[in-house]
């Protein structure tokens with residue numbers, strides 16, 4: 044994911060769907076709430092087909108999440124993914140993204156991971172699982188020797204704490220699942236998802252203003 048993409052999408056929902064039919068109404072609900080980016084994970088069999096169907100939804104940037112092996116990079120790109128997120132850093136996954144010209148956002152959890160990210164030429168990483176690793180204070184400490192690196196924290200980010208992350212200059216965006224809870228998705232509670240999305244966007248704006 045390029046810096047401008049993160050900078051223009053401060054809240055990145057981590058989406059799990061268990062039926063591909065959920066993808067487009069969910070995307071519409073997020074757009075109505077002011078969120079124009081989605082990371083659709085491959086944690087369920089419906090994820091890949093969901094990415095494919097979201098291609099029909101104008102204005103939504105759709106990425107793939109939970110990409111673990113290089114072969115999945117090819118699959119998600121064929122399905123239409125615009126960026127690739129992984130929970131950890133696998134050099135082969137990143138290199139495959141680079142070969143195919145798609146932004147990669149691997150997860151890091153240590154300074155050694157960051158050194159590997161630097162060696163791969165990356166400037167942006169996911170920080171996962173952010174809450175358990177020490178939250179904003181850990182990002183601040185990790186970032187110090189890695190000038191120019193930016194972080195998208197995920198894992199334990201909520202409406203209540205997103206402002207603490209976004210207050211850091213190294214954090215242009217946060218990511219999480221709280222506004223796309225699978226129970227809401229299954230129940231088709233699209234209005235509630237729109238409300239949660241709008242609330243998240245407002246909190247993100249307030250944090251950086």
Ligand code: 3PG
Nearest residue numbers: 057197198199219220221
């Ligand atoms: C992720 O893959 O980034 C996390 O599963 C999102 O974490 P959350 O469910 O705590 O928001």
